[in-house]
Amino acid sequence: MKAGSNLEKVLAAGHFAVTAECGPPRGADPEIVRKKAAYVKGNVDACNVTDNQTSVVRMSSVAGCVLLKEMGIEPLLQMVVRDRNRIALQSDLLGASALGVRNMLCLSGDHQKFGDDPQAKNVFDIDSMQLIHLVRTMRDEGVFPSGQKLEGAPKFFIGCAVNPFADPFEIRVPRLKMKMMAGADFVQTQCIYNMDKFKTYLEDAKRQGLHEKVKILAGVTPLKSAGMAKFMKKMVAGMDIPDAVIKRIADEPKEKQAAKGIEMCIEQIQELKEMEGIAGVHVMAIEWEEKLQEIIGGAGLLPRPVVD
Amino acid sequence: MLPCTGRIEETLLLEAFENGADGVMVIGCLEGDCHYLSGNIRARARVARVAGILESIRIGGDRIRMFNLSAGEGAKFAAYVNEFVGQIRELGPSSINVARKNAA
Amino acid sequence: MITGTPKPIEEILEMVDPYDRIVVAGCYGCVTVCRVGGEKEVQVLSSTLRLARETAGKKITIKEVCLERQCDPEYIEQMRSYVHDYQAVLSIACGAGIQFLAEKYTTTPLLPGINTGFLGVTERQGEWAERCQGCGDCVLHLTGGICPVTRCAKSLFHGPCGGSVQGHCEVGKDTPCGWQLIIDRLKALDQMDNYTKLKPYKGWNTSRDGGPRRIVREDMI
Numbered sequence: 001m002k003a004g005s006n007l008e009k010v011l012a013a014g015h016f017a018v019t020a021e022c023g024p025p026r027g028a029d030p031e032i033v034r035k036k037a038a039y040v041k042g043n044v045d046a047c048n049v050t051d052n053q054t055s056v057v058r059m060s061s062v063a064g065c066v067l068l069k070e071m072g073i074e075p076l077l078q079m080v081v082r083d084r085n086r087i088a089l090q091s092d093l094l095g096a097s098a099l100g101v102r103n104m105l106c107l108s109g110d111h112q113k114f115g116d117d118p119q120a121k122n123v124f125d126i127d128s129m130q131l132i133h134l135v136r137t138m139r140d141e142g143v144f145p146s147g148q149k150l151e152g153a154p155k156f157f158i159g160c161a162v163n164p165f166a167d168p169f170e171i172r173v174p175r176l177k178m179k180m181m182a183g184a185d186f187v188q189t190q191c192i193y194n195m196d197k198f199k200t201y202l203e204d205a206k207r208q209g210l211h212e213k214v215k216i217l218a219g220v221t222p223l224k225s226a227g228m229a230k231f232m233k234k235m236v237a238g239m240d241i242p243d244a245v246i247k248r249i250a251d252e253p254k255e256k257q258a259a260k261g262i263e264m265c266i267e268q269i270q271e272l273k274e275m276e277g278i279a280g281v282h283v284m285a286i287e288w289e290e291k292l293q294e295i296i297g298g299a300g301l302l303p304r305p306v307v308d
Numbered sequence: 309m310l311p312c313t314g315r316i317e318e319t320l321l322l323e324a325f326e327n328g329a330d331g332v333m334v335i336g337c338l339e340g341d342c343h344y345l346s347g348n349i350r351a352r353a354r355v356a357r358v359a360g361i362l363e364s365i366r367i368g369g370d371r372i373r374m375f376n377l378s379a380g381e382g383a384k385f386a387a388y389v390n391e392f393v394g395q396i397r398e399l400g401p402s403s404i405n406v407a408r409k410n411a412a
Numbered sequence: 413m414i415t416g417t418p419k420p421i422e423e424i425l426e427m428v429d430p431y432d433r434i435v436v437a438g439c440y441g442c443v444t445v446c447r448v449g450g451e452k453e454v455q456v457l458s459s460t461l462r463l464a465r466e467t468a469g470k471k472i473t474i475k476e477v478c479l480e481r482q483c484d485p486e487y488i489e490q491m492r493s494y495v496h497d498y499q500a501v502l503s504i505a506c507g508a509g510i511q512f513l514a515e516k517y518t519t520t521p522l523l524p525g526i527n528t529g530f531l532g533v534t535e536r537q538g539e540w541a542e543r544c545q546g547c548g549d550c551v552l553h554l555t556g557g558i559c560p561v562t563r564c565a566k567s568l569f570h571g572p573c574g575g576s577v578q579g580h581c582e583v584g585k586d587t588p589c590g591w592q593l594i595i596d597r598l599k600a601l602d603q604m605d606n607y608t609k610l611k612p613y614k615g616w617n618t619s620r621d622g623g624p625r626r627i628v629r630e631d632m633i
Contacts, residue, residue, distance in 0.1 A: 082566070086613065108573045111565055111583050122566070126613045129570035133610065145613065163574035168595055174608050178570065182610055190574060237575040237582045317452060322459035361456070364421045365464035404467040411469060 002139065002185060003157040005102030006074040007046040009307040010280075011186065011215045016273055017280025018301050019076060019188065019217060020292055021048035022068065024059035033059070033067045039289040041073050043296045045304055046103050048188075048282070051078040055115025062092060065101045076159065077101045080109025085125035086134065090144060093135060097154030105159040105188065106131040129182050132160055136183025158183055163190035164201040165240035173204040176214070186215035188282040193241040195271070202277055211277035218272045221284045222265035222295060225257045226250035262295055269299035313337075313374075314347020321358045321372060328405060331371045331396035333389065338376045348376060367402050370395070413442035414506040415529035415540045416449065424457070424502065425464055427523045431499040432471065436461070436525070437491070437513065438478035439505035446540055448526050449504035451478040457504065457525060482509025488516050495520055548618030548625065554606045556597030561614075563590025569611040 001008060010017050020040050025032035040047045049064035065075035077096050084092065096104070108128045112120045126134065134145050135158050142153040160179045164172050176187065192198045198218070205211055223229045226249045233241040245264070252260045265283075272278050281299075285292050296302055310316060313336035324332045334355050336348035355374040363369035375388050401409070428434055436458045443449030458474045465472040475498060480487040482505035495501065495517050503510040504525035514522040530542040545562045552559060561567045565583045571591030575582025581589045598604050616622070 108566055108568065110575065113583050124566045124568065125616065127566070127568040127570050128573075129610065130613050134613075161574070166572070166574045167576050167578055167589075168572075168592060171595060171607065175570075178608055178610065237577050317455070319452065319455035319459055322456060322463065325463055326459055361421070361460050362463075365425075365460060365467065367463060367467065404463055407467050407469050 003102045003155040005046065005157040006307070007076065007103050008157040008185070010045045010305055013305065013307045015045075015280075015305045015307070016278075016301065017046075017215070017217060018044045018296055018304065019046050019048060019280065019282045020044045020289070020296075021050060021282070021284050022064065022289065023050045023053060023287075024061065024064040026056065026058050028059065030067050033064055034071060036289045037068050037071050037073055039292050040068075041071060042304065043292050043302060044073070044283075045280075046074040046076040048076045048078055048105060051080045051107070051109070052083065052115070053078075054110050055082070055112045055117070055120075057116055062096050062099070062101070065096065066099050069100055074103070075101050076103035076105060077156075078105045078107060079131065080107045081124055081126055081128055081131055082109030082112060082122055085123050086145070089126070089131065089134065090138070093138065093154050093156070094150075097156065098152075102155055103157045103159065104135065105161060106135065106184070107161055128160065129178060132158060132179055132182040132184050140183075157185050159186045159188060160184040161190070162187050163238045164192070164198055165190060165194060166238035169197075172201060173208065173210070176205055176210055177208060180210055180214040184214055186217060186279070188217045189219040190238060191219045191221040191284060192268070192272075193239075193245050195268070196242075197240060199275075202275065206277045211279075215279035216277060217280040217282045218278050219282045219284060220265055220268055220272070221286060222288065222291065223249055223257075223261035224288060225254070225261070226252075228261075262291060262298070265295050266298040269295070269301070273299070273301075312342070312344050312347035313351035314342070314344055314349075316351055316354060318354050318358050318361075321355070322361065325362070325367060325371070325402065325404065328408075330399070330402045330405060331373075331392060333373060333375060333392050335375045335377055335385070335388070338378050341378065367404060368399065371399065371402060413445050413532065413534075414508070415446045415532045416443055416506060416526040417529060418448055418453075418457075418504075418526055419524065421460060421464070424523075424525055425461070428461065428465075428472065428500065428502060429470075431521075433473045433498045434523075435475045435477060435491070435495065435498045435501045437482065437501055437503045437505065439480075439482045439503075439509050440478055441481045441483065441505070441509075443505055443509075443526065444478075446534070449506070453504055454478050457502075479505075479509075482506075483512055485512075485516070488513055491517070545619070547614075547616070548622075549615060551611075554611075555594045556601055556603065556606075558590060558594045558597055560590060560594065563588075563593060565590075567614075569614060 022036050047068055049061045051061040052058050061078055065077050068075040106128045112122050135156055137145050138154050139156055142150050162176050229241055229246045232239050249257050249260050269281050313334055336351050339348055342348045352374050355372055359369035359372050377385055436454050438449050438451055438454035454476050458476045500521040500523055502523045502525045503513055507528040510522055510524050531544040532540045532542045535541050542562055547561050560569055564571050565581050572589050576589040576592055579589055579592045581587040598607050
């Protein structure tokens with residue numbers, strides 16, 4: 001065991017893992033986190049807590065993780081390199097580890113242009129690839145990247161994100177390999193809608209044996225409506241939603257589209273579950289956490305295994 | 309002597325206003341007919357920039373205008389001049405000339 | 413070259429408001445090439461200021477000069493004979509030139525007439541684009557001659573990020589993805605092995621982050 005997190009144990013035991021995400025609130029009210037987390041509890045092996053996603057200021061990810069932990073949910077700390085230099089990143093990693101957070105995800109972060117403070121100075125002192133390396137160095141070598149010895153190494157199961165659908169496509173698998181080499185233990189993918197393209201990606205990754213060295217959790221997001229699908233396709237950079245997927249939900253009457261979206265998501269998880277090389281799913285039910293149980297249960301993934 | 313409107317610098321146009329002009333016409337050859345290929349196109353851009361400057365300092369961008377004529381269009385020339393002079397008369401003295409008069 | 417954009421005339425008029433005798437100083441270096449601070453711009457700006465000030469009933473006397481370079485002491489020295497006859501100097505050189513003037517003429521207020529931009533190139537007449545951030549540790553030989561620090565909005569060393577779509581950066585469709593450019597070029601050069609190498613963390617100490625920088629070349633002194 002590298003970090004001894006629940007997620008790591010579940011994966012090591014060969015179970016099909018389930019993660020979800022929880023976006024902290026735009027304010028200091030912990031009840032909002034607890035309310036969302038109640039929908040997550042019991043349904044996942046770990047829950048991501050986002051880090052000022054889309055550059056919109058929110059309660060800190062570390063605080064969100066601790067609130068989840070207090071409720072008995074295993075947190076997964078997301079960390080972007082947009083807002084913190086290497087000094088702050090290291091310091092927050094030590095703090096999060098001290099507070100018992102055992103999973104983390106290394107990200108670049110959306111450009112600050114998209115958030116509330118487009119005039120903010122960005123940092124990008126190191127990039128997400130180097131953050132993976134930094135955490136691994138601290139965890140496995142017990143030293144800071146500067147070479148100084150740590151008084152207690154942080155323990156993290158190290159994750160990264162990949163977008164199999166972004167451009168240019170041909171460097172997507174090489175990037176996964178680079179992240180694995182840098183020290184990633186697991187990867188959560190961008191939401192998958194284009195299963196054909198994803199299978200091409202996965203086959204490439206498998207040919208290089210990457211799935212044996214890094215646990216691949218496939219990202220899924222249930223569609224609430226045809227409108228949401230069209231919006232995401234148009235507005236979210238690197239989001240690939242085939243027309244056939246949109247048509248399937250759009251063919252339903254409006255009031256039945258949400259149910260159809262959930263049904264499609266469950267089907268997709270079941271298909272992913274059978275694919276060699278997929279170690280789990282990451283269910284991003286965006287502002288729809290109350291449906292997590294229905295989706296995860298519907299896919300036959302409940303109850304979650306208890307591993308010691 | 310200016311061989312072409314393309315040789316007119318912005319500063320020359322502004323100087324005309326400094327020297328008391330209430331309006332400035334720049335008359336070049338017909339577009340597409342420039343002996344130097346694009347002199348009158350450059351002049352048009354410069355006139356537009358000077359108009360912008362005059363607007364920004366409240367003298368007024370409409371006190372400068374570019375016209376295009378061929379050498380054989382005497383009657384049209386007269387008509388343009390009459391039209392522009394009429395327009396400037398309507399605007400009255402430029403604000404700098406008003407200020408000078410008040411200061412005197 | 414160092415690029416820049418003119419400050420709005422309202423802002424300049426506000427700056428020069430307390431003065432009725434100023435020098436407007438241009439520079440024949442970069443700012444002449446990018447047409448923001450050369451001789452012609454000195455003339456146009458001076459004329460504009462005179463027109464605006466006299467219209468407002470506050471005449472201003474302007475000495476128009478253009479120095480060979482405002483970033484070299486010998487040219488700045490050329491102003492010494494007259495600078496004290498004026499109350500302020502409005503410089504339309506880059507920020508370096510303006511500061512150097514300020515250092516040499518300590519009792520004369522220096523006013524910036526342009527906003528200094530970036531180290532860039534003329535992509536076409538009237539359009540300039542950034543190419544270098546002067547980070548002090550060039551890696552262009554590894555990145556196909558395209559700078560990740562400057563051309564990637566996040567200065568990533570292992571790009572592109574997930575926001576790269578059809579060659580565009582997530583910050584806007586007018587911004588090419590720097591890493592797409594790098595990858596295209598590395599492929600053309602058959603140097604993709606450079607791409608897959610893990611790069612060390614960049615030392616930003618050679619960049620602005622190490623404090624104001626200085627180059628001392630003993631062999632030249």
